[in-house]
Amino acid sequence: MKKVYVKEEVCVGCRLCEVYCITSHSKYKDVLKAYKLEPQRPTPRIVIEENRPVSFSLQCRHCDDAPCVKSCITGAMRKDPLTGVVTCDTDKCVGCWTCVLVCEFGAIIRDVNNKVASKCDLCAEAGEPACVKNCPNEALVYSEGGISV
Amino acid sequence: MKTINALGIYYRDLNEIIKELVRSGEDIINLKNVNGQRYIGDNLSGTTKINIEGTPGNDMAAFMDGLTIEVFGNGQDAIGNTMNDGNIIIHGHAGDVVGYGMRGGSIYIKDSVGYRVGIHMKEYKDKVPVIVIGGSAGDFFGEYMAGGCMIVLNLKNDENIVGEYCGTGMHGGVIYLRGDVEDYQLGKEVIKEKIDDKDYALIQKYVENFCQYFDYDFQKIMNHSFVKLHPIGKRPYGNMYA
């Protein structure tokens, strides 16, 4: 399946991916409105790691054998059998963080405000992940089967 | 071993012969009656030894990367230009700009050298170029020197071991002088110091070679005081710009 990969060599650490992730998961789908109007700004669904000079953003790998799905105590975490996208049903999620415990990528973010797991859904609604679309340096790529180095 | 009478052979033809021999792995090449032919040893690598009788022309051993060249006579200008490795032994004096931009290997000169010797010598990792001079040196000795080691022995006791502006812009490497030097002769980027045991050991190592090549008495040379010149810092012009 197509996933988001990062070329850390060209990640500039701007965190625009985060800005656009928030926007993409906001009600308005608009940067300004997402930040200015929404009472509770969505939790970004990506992890940004930075230890200068290296930086990169990390998105859920949507593992084939997703341990978060297997471990979820509520059944909130599901992998779509067709698309392979792993999503968290926040209605079901109780914030037990077992997914945080088992995700080897540390790619599941705790939405502490809502006490639910927040994770990359590849912007399923938008077609292309917002982080990839808005990465100013093409450090994020949305591709099938990894990228060559 | 191959012997070539270079008398009247144009440098290009001579070098073609030499290159061919070096590339075929010849161990020793004797060049007789060399006079003014340029570029001998240019950009060659290998272990060949070239013996030169006469006066080789300019840019001898330029870009050389290996080889040993022994000159039984004087050298001209720009010997060992941008040389990377190898060994040069000159049984006489040499002209200006010896060892320009030299990065490795060694040059031993029995007598004096001209101006601007060791300009821009630099070292990198295990490559440490060395020039040992039996006589004295002209002005601008070690200018912009960025690495390596130069030793001036002043065995003829010239009034000045080196000329003026010695070590101007120097930012690496070390110069050892057998004898002393006045402050006015030094560039403002160098400091003069007494040598310590480590320095002595280093000098000793190269002087041993020198004595072996030119048949000098080692003890006689070493029974004399040396001074050491080294740069104040790696950034001579760090504060020049606004």
Next chain:
Amino acid sequence: MSLSYLTPEFKVLRDYDKCINCKVCMRQCSFEVHSYDEDLDKMVSNDMNCVNCQRCVLLCPTQALTIIKHPQTFKEHANWTYDAIRDIYRQAETGGVLLSSMGNDRPYPVYWDKMVINASQVTNPSIDPLREPMELRVYLGRKPDRIEIDENLNVKTKMPPQLKLETPIMFSAMSYGSISYNAHAALARAAEELGILYNTGEGGLHKDFRKYGKNTIVQVASGRFGVDREYLNTAAAIEIKIGQGAKPGIGGHLPGEKVSEDISATRMIPSGSDAISPAPHHDIYSIEDLAQLIYSLKEATDYQKPVGVKIAAVNNVAAIASGIARAGADYIAIDGFRGGTGAAPKRIRDNVGIPIEFAIAAVDARLRSEGIRHTVSLVAAGSIRNSADIVKAIALGADAVYIATAALIALGCHMCQKCHTGKCNWGIATQDPNLVKRLNPEIGYKRLVNLVQAWSHEIKEMLGGMGINDIESLKGNRLMLRGIGMTQKELDILGILAAGE
């Protein structure tokens, strides 16, 4: 510390209605203009530091930023301008030589813009490059007087080495050190893709780029950085760097703090140590010495590689070029006084040298009058800004052009002229790994390829208009040019007629 008299050059206007405190601007500004004030819960700016590189402007996700020239003004004075006063303050504070970067920014006339190009009308046809053949390929190198063939039509002439260019554009010398690894990666790859050459500059050739050897011109400059057997053997051609248009008569100086491990390995000098390239090669103090080095390099490469010489355009350029041609150079690159640089003393950059337009015209004329024009190729450099400049340069007598500033602009340079600080926010003129990665070579090389391809197409269009279908027919074809708004003397030097003549 006493009061500094300097005032900011630029002002950051932040539209707080649009600012979302995302701090992208803060993270992207190496000059530390932007910061977040926790008490105010606002982003704030330090205008003093702003160089107007526009990184923040372009990355701001809400277009909340505008940078303007600082409205702060001095009393108007035609002589003691703001810049003149500012420079004095700077020097009075520091006692230093004023350093600047990129090309001469003084308002000298740009002669390219005073020349116009011809087109066919009726008496001969224009050519449509979309349908009809159009050749841009050039060969740089010494051309023998004549071809010699035997009775079986075998060529007997021993051809001097030639450099093949698919389009008469090369990327000019920029050293690894003055520009970043990624910038070099982009240039090298673009050169390969385009079938042209790029130039290492004097900072050595990184081992990663040896694979682009056949598209690489390596430089031998006074510092001899990174010059060894492999370097010489890898390259397609060797260029002796004598001078640079932005700073004729001045050497280069890469400060130790930019000599990273990687640069140290490439230049083969200890890291952290200044890399000084003095103005002269210490083995060249006269023209016959240049000949000596040219032939030293030819000997070194068995006469298989062209050896070029790059000089700055200066008063005597025609005579010097003639000497260089006779010294055995295969090509001469002439760099006009508007050429770029990673660092140059401002006064030198702004006051030394002559425009490339005059230089190339004068050199071409001189070499022709001596009958040696064919023995050497000419490369014009020093602020070629577009394809029309190239057409004009070739019509004036160049065989090809070097572009550098234009290439860097394609890569994202915003001409803030702060290369010498090493803080290039676009990842070009910097060695800071935090900044270098901002230039993605994947993107960069494509942009360069796009630029050169676009220019090449435009050149074809212009050639077609002139009724020419081979770039060779443009060389020295000064009848294709006319001058506007020039004195007779200027027209004479350029060897062109006035418009209407």
Next chain:
Amino acid sequence: MRIVIIGNSVAMVGAVEAIRKYDTSSEIVVISDETYHVYSRPLISYYLGNLVSEEKMIYREKDFYRKNKVETVFGIKAISIDERKKEVHLENGDSISFDKLLIATGGKPIIPPVEGLNKKNVHTFIKMDDAKKLKEAAKPGSKAVIVGGGLIGFKAAEGLHHLGVDVTIVELADRILSTILDAEGASLVSQSLQNDGIKIITGTTVDKIIGDEYVKGVLLKNGKELEADNLIIAIGVVPNVDVVRNTSISINRGILVDNTMKTSVEDVYAAGDVAEGYDMLVESNRVVPIWPNAYMQGEIAGYNMIGINKSFKGIFPMNSIGYKNTNMITAGITNPQQEEFEIISKIDHNRRSYKKFVVKENRLVGFILINDIDRAGLFTGFIKNEMDITPFKKYLLNDDFGFIYLPKESRKAKMLDLEVV
């Protein structure tokens, strides 16, 4: 082929989902003494505390059985197995034959031999019915004593606290959560509980249950007496191996399985809390009664029952639990006493956070994270993948620890899905 599964919890789901990935034709029969649609056992404390409604307890959507073509035999207990005849005997006298059998009967509470266990309002707390019963009995303002400060007791305490019950935990060990936490960690967590008025009594246990028909209180071994309206026995669980007694299926503490979840008897598998599978850290078989383990063992069993050879690499204990805003994640060996273990830890009282890493031979073998639990899975991964942590060991305690501290090659291999040459 007919596959029979005894048990209706997560190991069953793991098995069914694995089977149905490749095999849509085999018959699957699920037997359970409970009557509920498969629900989440760990959520019973949430249910108890009114944090989750009963409908939300379901672990898989309502059409799970139908969609997966599972025949359910619910409300009837399987009482024995005839492994030779390949039959499961139910308490109603029926038998169900099988080609493959998965025993996923889970655990059952440990009941200590204490006087007065027969009084009303003495509860256990592992099943939905337990929770319902307790919720019914625990009135706001009433008092509850929880015997056992382990995971079950801890979660029960939280639930009860949410109901407004005055809770006291009685723990025999010197601290609560002693199986997963060390003294520092436990004290930090205890603090949170105590701040909410939950009382914790350690170093003793219940000696006697006081009361008549209903529980009134307990007498502790230390002689102290506590009032109680409800008493919750939460000492722990043991594998529920009742159904395999009197069979040739080997049992230790749980049903012994190999790394394909097969028991000692052909065609009979076991998974989940009832199984004693391989623990990769202690390098021997062990019952690891945790939810993710149960799913994965069920899944492996499922695959193997339909002939797909997949083996279980092993498991180790890991838990993510919390009390209100106190979250803790632990895994592996968390409190070793032997010297061969290296401990890297940091406690921050201001942030009430605690990090502890247990290292053996340059491999991470366990950790405790309290309140600073983000990206805990990275460490779980290191344990699971037996990663040599030497290159980044010194950064483990960094607040921003992540892949960024890993050597570039291994980081990229991991993140870019590639084999880096």
Next chain:
Amino acid sequence: MLKEGYVRIPSGCAISGIIDRTGRLFSGQSITDSIATMHDRSNGLGGGFAAYGIYPDFKDYFAFHMFYDDLIAKQETENILKADYIVALEEKIPTRKTAHIKNAPLIYRYFAIPKPEKLKLSELDENEFTIKFVFNINSNIPGAYVFSSGKNMGVFKAVGYPEDVANFYKLESYKGYMWLAHGRFPTNTPGWWGGAHPFNLLNISVVHNGELSSYDTNRKYLEEFGYICTLQTDTEVAAYIFDLLLRKHGLPIELACKVVASPLWKQVERMSPKEKFLYTNLKVIYGRALLNGPFSMIIAYGDGFIAINDRIKLRPLTAAKKGDMIYVASEESAIRQICKNPESVWIPRGGEPVIAELIRDNEKEMYSTKEVTA
């Protein structure tokens, strides 16, 4: 194409000089062999020689060597010459056909002395008178050029490699006690023979390697003293400066050398008070006569020559001695070619002249103190 005089043409070069201090005459073959060794220092666009002692039969006459583009120029020149001078002999300078020497002008020589009455009328001495004559021809007669005007000496030069030039002029047939040679590497091809070196005025001849960055300063300084720099070459100004310093101002040779290659202020600061006063004022007065930029040059002045480098020695120069013979050249090989085993070979320091004169009584040796045994 503009030739020297209309455009400034910097050039690089090879130089060589030989003197037999006893005054014994020797053929031009030696100097030819010497300069030919340095073939690659020139590019075939200029070679020349100065030979002293070659015209003993006419040693009191100015020997004018002339290039004429055509017979009109010759006629006009001879009209002026014969109006002012008694011409003892006029002839074509003998040449031989040489493959590499092309486009030769008309080359004549005249042995002449000023007519006494003209000299008297001019109120000049014969040297001044002759200089004026030379300047007049060179400035005012199109196509005529006096390229040698000393006594008992002559300059021979052409466009070509020096060895070809020697062959062309049959230099092997001349005998002199002092010879200079020059191989030129100009930065263009003037195609004009007058542009080759040596440059000569009266008995001073200069061969030069390098380019004077101070050219225009030097030239304007000389013009104040009546010199007309028709060639725009460095060699020309160098010759005039020595003429000014040695002949007109009567400076000792050593001091003249300290003008063209003056000590640095830093060095002057270290001198004794007396020296300091001298050198300070020398620099103050003759600052614009400093030859700045790279050069090594040989200045012959009849009795000998001075070989000197610029003060920071940007050009090569090697000297050697064997018996009464003194040799100087850009490269040692050029000396070794004709003197296989000199007694000593040395490399003079920057600004440190090698002065080699005919031996007179009670005279000490004046060449450099810096010697290295070969």
